[in-house]
Amino acid sequence: CKKDFLDREPLDQISDESFWKTPQQLELAVNGVYAFLKAKNTVDMENLGDNTIYPPSSDYQAISSGNYDFTRGTLNSEWVGHYNGIRRCNHFLENYEKAQGVTDVKMKQYAGEVRFMRAHMYTYLVFLFGDVPLITKTLIIGDTEIYGPRTKRTEVVDFILKELDEAATGLPTTYAAADLGRITKGAAFAWKARVALFFEKWSVAETASKAVMDLNLYQLYTAGGTATCYNDLFTYKGKVSNGTNKETILVRRYLIDVYLHNLSRECQVPDQTSRFCPTKALVDSYLCSDGLPIDKSPLYSEATYADIFKNRDPRMKQTILSPGAAWGGRDDGDANADTNANFNTPKWDADKKGCITGTGFYFTKYVEISIVGAVTKDANDIHHIRLAEVLLTYAEAKFEQGTLTQTDIDNTINKLRDRVGMKRMVIAELTAAGLDLRTEIRRERRVELAFEGQRYYDILRWKQGSLLAQDVKGMKKSLVESFNQQFVNTIPTDANGYFVVNTGRRFDVNKNYLWPVPFSQKQQNPNLGQNPNW
Amino acid sequence: VLIPIYSQTAFSQSTGTKTVTGIVTDVSANEPIPGATVSSKSSGRATTTDAEGKFSILVTETDDITIRSLGYEDMVVNVAGKSSVTANLKATNLSLNAVVVVGFATQKKANLTGAVSVVNEKVLASRPITAVSTGLQGTVPGLSVVGTRGQPGASHGEVRVRGIGTFNNSDPYILIDGVPGDMNWINPEDIETISVLKDAAASSIYGTRAANGVILITTKKGLPDQKPTLFYSGYFGFQKPTALPKMLGSVDYMTMLGEAQINAGLPKSYTDAQIEIARKGSDPNYFANTDWPNELIKSSASQQNHNINVSGGSKDVQYFVSYGRQNQDGLVVGDQYKFKKDNVRLKVNTARILNILDLEANLSYLDRNQNQPSSNTDVGGGAIYTALTMSPLNPVRFTSGGWGYGGGSSNPVAIATDGGFNNFVSKEFTSSFVGKLHVLKNLDITSQYGIRGTSQKRVTFNRTIQYFDPVTNAVIYTTGSPNSLQNIATTITFKNFSTQIDYRLNLNKNHFKVLTGYQQESNRFDAFSASANNFVDDNVPVLNLGTTNFNVGGDAYQYATQGIFGRLNYDYSEKYLLELNLRYDGSSRYAKGHRWGMFPSVSAGWRFTEESFIKNNTISWLSDGKIRASYGTLGNQFGADGSAYSEYYPYANTIGSVGTAPIGNGSAPTSAFAQTILSNPLLEWEKASMLNIGLDLTFLNNRLSFTGEWFNKKISDIQIKVPQPDILGLAVPDQNAGGMSNKGYELSLGWNDRIKDFKYGITAIFFDIKNKVTDLGGVPPTIGDRIRDIGYPLNAFYGYRTDGLAQEGDFTRNAAGAYIPKFAIMDQYAGKIAPGDIKYRDLNGDGKITADLDREVIGDAFPRYNYSFRLDASWKGIDFTAFLQGVGKNSGYITGPGLHAYNADAAFPQEIHLDRWTPTNTNASYPRFIYKDTRNTAPVSDYWLQNASYLRLKNVQIGYTINPKLTQKLRIQQLRFYASGDNLFTQSNYYYAYDPESPSTSGGLYPQVKTFIFGINIKLQ
Known part of the structure; x- marks a missing residue:
């Protein structure tokens, strides 16, 4: 018998010691970190807020309604997923300097990408859980940090901001086509602006968003013209690989037949209830085309379903499906059971011939109609941060510091309005109409970023939790055609005749601004403690 | 293991020869034994007895003739002065002189000091078993087979010898003629005996492989002086499911859906008018009435088996050649479930080459071909599961002829029929060569080299299924698009080599046997895969016809083990018995310095009936008695990941390929690398220690036999993934931190007798094993639905206690008329609990139900009180066997659409749901329906725990042999x-839709089957 008979080395993996040597290895390790760039559930999380609902039930709906506890699976999967990503980043940052033959510029770029990704993951952790353990090295079993307490939220936020600064110094502003989708300097600034805004660090947010604007790289997407460009941005036309989209700053990309999700189908699933039904609250938030809210504008009418969409901010029709628009949901609510290429009226009949709505509304934003008919074939990019958000952040940060001018509004909000042909926001007119500027800036953000996953975080930071405790409502029952009334007669309505699609909601301001530490994490490490009142 | 070679004398020519005639009979039955071999010692000439047991042979004047027949002890008769001989052979079944195959040797049953059970070929004969493991169920005290199901090619169960010995892989070590292998797929007709080594004394010679028991399978061989004998056995038959879900029709579904939706505060989906449409069947495309499990599962499927073997031999060379074929069809429409198996075996033994060398060549070939739909069988997406998640309103086919579809789930009949296939072919060639050198009269050296080459190919073809609008013919839904083909080719090369020296020494009544040896094994696995998409034709699955997404991959791993061993047997006059074993083992799976382990055992026995004070006391009813005890340690090399990659190099930190998001403007997946597993360089063997006490008694001239065993097995250093907070960021590695104990006892009782022509035998077995976790590495238990906690059985069901369903009287009402429960509830359901909901018990009395403080162990899935009862009887040409097997206590848990309705969109009502709680049916077995609300269905509770005890007629057969x-x-x-029939009758209170022997499920299990066959056996000589 041979002495080395038992020496059997791994045959298809590389040892950690022999990795980290070549430029190729380094790049492959950086690529591995991108697995943790938040994916399509960014948009799913819109169901945490008050813009959309899937009436029957979902984890996100339970959290949104306050009717959940710390065993809810989503809590733990958010926690675990982010810490898995953080470890991968830490592992890279501990080892990458061992490589030979990599230019200094590349080294800094790689480190910048990975630092950004680590900050990205900590951002979700502090947004949702508050205090969390701040881990910046690869832990092994036996390390005391494993059973350590949580780090203060402020300390983690400081770390995130510092890391984003450091990442930005090494990151390039643009990449060659072969590196499309990598983190840029602009993404680091823009993410920093988002984090700073969440924690009301107004001047930091202002500076960071200004830094993005000053790069002069990003432009609002206007191809196709005012009537469709905003909607096009969220279809295949707006995919960053097409080259026409100069607006998106940070993106989770998808590839036809390779990397796919199912969002378009979920919005207009042609035989079931849409997983994302726009709420009355969202529909009502769109201004009329005169720049006034529906309760103040003489242009607003709710006489028919179609009237709701008339004389409104053009973004409304490009976000919420309006009569006459193309859709992929087969049969709509019209009198016959035939397939409709264009939408006329909401469907309530569960005959499985078309897409049903829970509220009376459907999304058209983020719907690539060509693939609604197929399951998990959607290659639409998920746009994390685009220039529009940065402009809105800049405006809000300046407003909160009391330095917002009409010029600032013209350079930010009004660019967004010009893009779609909406009447411009003018401070003097708001004042004259008795409108509150803060409310209108927030409305602008809600409308512009609707269905992009931002709404829940905005509610949290604006301390508007009470919105989540309100009943979720849909359209007015009386607008449902007589032949469809039989399908809605068991849906309750409020005093004004609007459908109540979700009730029994609660929001405890002393508790619900943070998620609880997940049950299994608390069980494994009691030193984590628990968030207040959970 | 080598055949015993009987003693040899030089041929001497005698002066005179004569012909001796005779008859060979069974001593107890006084019946002729046909086919017995009668051979002359002087000439080697041999003959066989005819149908009446008669023979005639040419011998020398003072010759010895040897008479042998399978199942009987050999007999030698001196023919000096005789012209006729009557030989009464003694059956070996109960005989203490029977030779039992043990590790690296054979041992007389009387001299065994360890716990060894033997199964002979009779137990598997004429049974329609499709995997050998299932045939062993109930035949060996202490051996249980769990988790069986009926899927063709995957019908094997998990074999557990004396319970589950670890948190990890608890499979016993299985050797087929000395070469490790899989017992399931060998031809049952090739098996001569199966030895199950259960205690440390019996198995410690296998060291690190032995902790979960050792099973030694010995195949048949030709006998010396055996005329060529041809044996054919074959059967045809069919299988039927033992249990199937009974779904309700569309009208019930729609009506109850409304009830569930109102209870959830949601609008009703269907109007009364629509329910009327379904009742009338006036819209067969969208308001059909389909019973999906019934549409998918056929009432029966065929099964057939053919086996032919030829054996024979001269004094010097013996041979056994066999071919077996089994075909099994599936119970699912579309006929994608199929299994074909071919077994070939060639065994040649040569004796005393150059007077000192015996050789054995044993070649076997196994060709398995298993087909199933390309979608998974037991989980979501597969046809069987989907049959539970598809609305009865959807038709199998639209009136236009295309596949029916109505959203939610894909059409299971379409998936099973047109969704593509997953075809697995495994070709295994095993060869074993044994040489035994008789160095001295008492000293043998034996070496065995075994090599098995396995070549496997899995071809998975996902076909596109399109669903067309029945009116417009537009495509409304598509699955499996683009169509895709994946080929995975695997080669596995396994080699084992062992060599041993046996020495025997007899000093008066002191008998010594010494054995020392060396053994090594190595295994290498290589696989590559290739896939492509967008095939131009759905019927020609070959990679060349793909047009996009060409992908390749490959992986490989290897391991090796090495060990030396020794054994000393000593007995004094076969009265006092002693055995010592030692094994020193190493494995490549661990880091240097942690590779080697030492595993000793000691055992002793006392045959008290050999003592003169008992022998001379005329206790005539007691034929033989032996008490024995053993203690020893064993090892287990398998860790927590089963066959996962981390099993092979748990000590190494490695970087491998991972998936990621797309980068760059290409259209191919992006390559990325990362560390995926933590390592543990300190990892080493799991260790088991085992104490065994046994008692063997035979009474009434060996007609009645009894064996009792008691054992206590403690397992320590179990490789477990000690849970760590997830901020670690990677899956934790195995650590030697777990502990477990298995305590149990086994009783078996046998009775054989005859009343005139009526012969019968009864075997009864009873055993019980108590499993308990004793160590978890000092961390708190993992509180999931299946808990690992100290003091409880492994993976016990952990959940809430319940107090039945809440009734009106359990509530008060507030001013607004809302229900205020008088019992504790989960806070997240505050304001929503109403009559008809399950009342969870507030175990800690704090007034609310919480996951951390109100759950406890409510049951476990360890079969307790295992029993079986076997009756063999024959009368003239008629034979009859009945085999009953049961489990006295066990639990199972059914979840998801297998049990529940309306808790999710894709969960449909079954007949049991007619007894749900409603205001007019308050004494209900099922809680009220609440649409898409899981308060009553998701929390694991004793309300849903299923009693998995059963008594089953495992096999019954009746045969008729035409008078020879x-x-x-x-x-x-x-x-x-x-x-013959298997699983014909079952008595159980288990959930009606699934089999008590199948694993806990959420639905979607391939049904367990009952099988009926008609067969024939022919033996030609």
């Missing part, structure tokens, strides 16, 4: 017709 006298002219020694 009538068939002898055609040289037919045996012609038997029989009918």
Whole structure:
């Protein structure tokens, strides 16, 4: 018998010691970190807020309604997923300097990408859980940090901001086509602006968003013209690989037949209830085309379903499906059971011939109609941060510091309005109409970023939790055609005749601004403690 | 293991020869034994007895003739002065002189000091088993087979010898003629005996492989001086499911859906008018009435088996050649479930080459071909599961002829029929060569080299299924698009080598046997895969016809083990018995310095009936008695990941390929690398220690036999993934931190007798094993639905206690009329609990139900009180066997659409749901329906725990053998017709839709089957 008979080395993996040597290895390790760039559930999380609902039930709906506890699976999967990503980043940052033959510029770029990704993951952790353990090295079993307490939220936020600064110094502003989708300097600034805004660090947010604007790289997407460009941005036309989209700053990309999700189908699933039904609250938030809210504008009418969409901010029709628009949901609510290429009226009949709505509304934003008919074939990019958000952040940060001018509004909000042909926001007119500027800036953000996953975080930071405790409502029952009334007669309505699609909601301001530490994490490490009142 | 070679004398020519005639009979039955071999010692000449047991042979004047027949002890008769001989052979079944195959040797049953059970070929004969493991169920005290199901090619169960010995892989070590292998797929007709080594004394010679028991399978061989004998056995038959879900129709579904939606505060989906449409069947495309499980599962499927073997031998060379074929069809429409198996075996033994060398060559070939739909069988997406998640309103086919579809789930009949296939072919060639050198009279050196090459290919073809609008013919839904093909080719090369020295020494009544040896194994696995998409044709699955997404991959791993071993047997006059074993083992799976382990055992026995004070006391009813005890340690090298990659190099930190998001403007997946597993360089063997005490008694001239065993097995250093906070960021590695104990006892009782022509035998087995976790590495238990906690069985069901369903009287009402429960509830359901909901018990009395403080162990899935009862009887040509097997206590848990309705969109009502709680049916077995609300269905609770105890008629068979006298002219020694059935009758209170022997499920299990066959056995000589 041979002495080395038992020496059997791994045959298809590389040892950690022999990795980290070549430029190729380094790049492959950086690529591995991108697995943790938040994916399509960014948009799913819109169901945490008050813009959309899937009436029957979902984890996100339970959290949104306050009717959940710390065993809810989503809590733990958010926690675990982010810490898995953080470890991968830490592992890279501990080892990458061992490589030979990599230019200094590349080294800094790689480190910048990975630092950004680590900050990205900590951002979700502090947004949702508050205090969390701040881990910046690869832990092994036996390390005391494993059973350590949580780090203060402020300390983690400081770390995130510092890391984003450091990442930005090494990151390039643009990449060659072969590196499309990598983190840029602009993404680091823009993410920093988002984090700073969440924690009301107004001047930091202002500076960071200004830094993005000053790069002069990003432009609002206007191809196709005012009537469709905003909607096009969220279809295949707006995919960053097409080259026409100069607006998106940070993106989770998808590839036809390779990397796919199912969002378009979920919005207009042609035989079931849409997983994302726009709420009355969202529909009502769109201004009329005169720049006034529906309760103040003489242009607003709710006489028919179609009237709701008339004389409104053009973004409304490009976000919420309006009569006459193309859709992929087969049969709509019209009198016959035939397939409709264009939408006329909401469907309530569960005959499985078309897409049903829970509220009376459907999304058209983020719907690539060509693939609604197929399951998990959607290659639409998920746009994390685009220039529009940065402009809105800049405006809000300046407003909160009391330095917002009409010029600032013209350079930010009004660019967004010009893009779609909406009447411009003018401070003097708001004042004259008795409108509150803060409310209108927030409305602008809600409308512009609707269905992009931002709404829940905005509610949290604006301390508007009470919105989540309100009943979720849909359209007015009386607008449902007589032949469809039989399908809605068991849906309750409020005093004004609007459908109540979700009730029994609660929001405890002393508790619900943070998620609880997940049950299994608390069980494994009691030193984590628990968030207040959970 | 080598055949015993009987003693040899030089041939001497005698002066005179004569012919001796005779008859060979069974001593107890006084019946002729046909086919017995009668051979002359002087000439080697041999003959066989005819149908009446008669023979005639040419011998020398003072010759010895040897008479042997399978199942009987050999007999030698001196023919000096005799012209006729009557030989009464003694059956070996209960005989203490029977030789039992043990590790690296054989041992007389009387001298065994360890716990060894033997299964003979009779137990598996004429049964329609499709995997050998299932045939062993109930035949060996202490051996249980769990988790069986009926899927063709995957019908094997998990074999557990004396319970689950670790948190990890608890499979016993299985050797087929000395070469490690899989017992399931060998031809049952090739098996001569199976030895199950259960305690440390019996198995510690296998060291690190032995902790979960050792099973030694010995195949048949030709006998010396055996005329060429041809044996054919074959059967045809069919299988039927033992249990199936019974779904309700569309009208019930729609009506109850409304009830569930109102209870959830949601609008009703269907109007009364629509329910009327379904009732009338006036819209067969969208308001159909389909019973999906019934549409998918056929009432029966065929099964057939053919086996032919030829054996024979001279004094110097013996041979056994066999071919077996089994075909099994599936119970699912579309006929994608199929299994074909071919077994070939060639065994040649040569004796005393150059007077000192025996050789054995044993070649076997196994060809398995298993087909199933390309979608997974037991989980979501597969046809069987989907049959539970598809609305009865959807038709199998639209009136236009295309596949029916109505959203939610894909059409299971379409998936099973047109969704593509997953075809797995495994070709295994095993060869074993054994050489035994008789160095001295008492000293042998034996070496065995075994090599098995396995070549496997899995071809998965996902076909596109399109669903068309029945009116417009537009495509409304598509699955499997683009179509895709994946080929995975695997080669596995396994080699084992062992060599041993045996020495025997007899000093008066002191008998010594010494054995020392060396053994090594190595295994290498290599696989590559290739896939492509967008095939131009759905019927020609070959990679060349793909047009996009060409992908390749490959992986490989290897391991090796090495060990030395020794054994000392000592007995004094076969009265006092002692055995010592030692094994020193190493494995490549661990880091240097942690590779090697030492595993000793000691055992002793006392045959008290050999003592003169008992022998001379005329206790005539006690034929033999032995008490024995053993203690020893064993090892287990398998860790928590089963066959996962981390099993092979748990000590190494490695970087491998991972998936990621797309980068760059290409259209191919992006390559990325990362560390995916933590390592543990300190990892080493799991260790088991085992104490065994046994008692063997035979009474009434060996007609009644009894064996009792008691054991206590403690397992320590179990490789477990000690849970760590997830901020670690990677899956934790195995650590030697777990502990477990298995305590149990086994009783078996046998009785054999005859009343005139009526012969019968009864075997009864009872055993029980108590499993308990004793160590978890000092961390708190993992509180999931299946808990690992100290003091409880492994993976016990952990959940809430319940107090039945809440009734009106359990509530008060507030001013607004809302229900205020008088019992504790979960806070997240505050304001929503109403009559008809399950009342969870507030175990800690704090007034609310919480996951951390109100759950406890409510049951476990360890079969307790295992029993079986076997009756063999024959009368003239008729034979009859009945085999009952049962489990006295066990639990199972059914979840998801297998049990529940309306808790999710895709969960449909079954007949049991007619007894749900409603205001008019308050004494209900099922809680009220609440649409898409899981308060009553998701929390694991004793309300849903299923009683998995059962008693089952495992097999019954009746056969008729035509009187050999009538068939002898055609040289037919045996012609038997029989009918046999497995799982024909079951008594159980388990959930009606699934089998108590199948694993806990959420629905979607391939059904367990009952099988009926009609067969024939023919033996020609």
